[in-house]
Amino acid sequence: MITAKEIKDFEEIRTRARAFLCYLLSRNIPNKVPHPSLETIIQALKKIKKENKDIDALYVLDAQGVQIIDAISNNPDYRKGKNVNKSMRAYYYRAAKEKRCILTDPYPSALTKDLTVTASYPVYDDKNKLHYIVCIDISLKKLLKIIHPTSIDSIFGNFNKIAYSAFCFALFLVAFLLFFKGISSIAIYGLHINKLDIKEIFESTILVTLSLAIFDLIKTIFEEEVLGKNKKHEHEDIHKTMIRFLGSIIIALSIEALMLVFKFALIGPEKILYAVILLGGVTLLLFGLAYYLKSIRSEDE
Numbered sequence: 001m002i003t004a005k006e007i008k009d010f011e012e013i014r015t016r017a018r019a020f021l022c023y024l025l026s027r028n029i030p031n032k033v034p035h036p037s038l039e040t041i042i043q044a045l046k047k048i049k050k051e052n053k054d055i056d057a058l059y060v061l062d063a064q065g066v067q068i069i070d071a072i073s074n075n076p077d078y079r080k081g082k083n084v085n086k087s088m089r090a091y092y093y094r095a096a097k098e099k100r101c102i103l104t105d106p107y108p109s110a111l112t113k114d115l116t117v118t119a120s121y122p123v124y125d126d127k128n129k130l131h132y133i134v135c136i137d138i139s140l141k142k143l144l145k146i147i148h149p150t151s152i153d154s155i156f157g158n159f160n161k162i163a164y165s166a167f168c169f170a171l172f173l174v175a176f177l178l179f180f181k182g183i184s185s186i187a188i189y190g191l192h193i194n195k196l197d198i199k200e201i202f203e204s205t206i207l208v209t210l211s212l213a214i215f216d217l218i219k220t221i222f223e224e225e226v227l228g229k230n231k232k233h234e235h236e237d238i239h240k241t242m243i244r245f246l247g248s249i250i251i252a253l254s255i256e257a258l259m260l261v262f263k264f265a266l267i268g269p270e271k272i273l274y275a276v277i278l279l280g281g282v283t284l285l286l287f288g289l290a291y292y293l294k295s296i297r298s299e300d301e
Helices: 004-028 038-051 090-098 140-147 155-190 198-226 234-267 269-300
Strands: 057-062 115-124 130-139
Touching: 004 038, 004 115, 004 130, 004 140, 038 057, 038 130, 090 115, 090 130, 115 140, 130 140, 155 198, 198 234, 234 269
Parallel strands: none
Antiparallel strands: 057 130, 115 130
């Protein structure tokens, strides 16, 4: 199953993938010769297939986009397609229009039913007349293994997912315990209004707020590192997560500082300086968050 992370990985290695596949074609197939030979091209494709087992299929289109040979493939089920008109496919009209070797976006293959990319290479004669377009089909998974081995099905990649899952589980337990402790305190004192303790309410609020901050952090780590979720504006989502996390911490510290002010005002006025120092730290965090928000706006503009 292809995930959004593999699509993202493909975008990162697209230039190298195109260079690799186009090199295979240009190295083996003569171009801009007086009389391009279909037989020579077929032999070159068989050589490429023999040397590169991961390629799914190779075939040739004529100048009008009609496939003129059955696909060359190790899988007998893929050895078909002769006389099929493919002039509406991107790998035909892009190569013909751009007059160079191109690599398509991933698309569902009619042969393999998997997401596949196609490299297509236009073959001209010495008078710059288009004769053939030679195509290589390879599944996205196999291409990523060749160009970017660590992106999928790698030991290190799987270890990362397991490690991040374990960290997420541990953080989730911490968030759950904080939430449970905060809610249990509220529930106990909520049933006995006459015994309501402002200190306990403040502490419960801090615990629930910290639990929310940790939960947001878990959600981001799990989506990005384990599920490989790739949103359209990923940097914006990271900024939002950071803002929410810092905001939750600032709120928790503000509540703690306020609680200390009340506490020291009643039982130890000489210690109120500690509460003021904590409030100063919260203020610096607010200034830092404001600067961070300003930097984001400047970056977007």
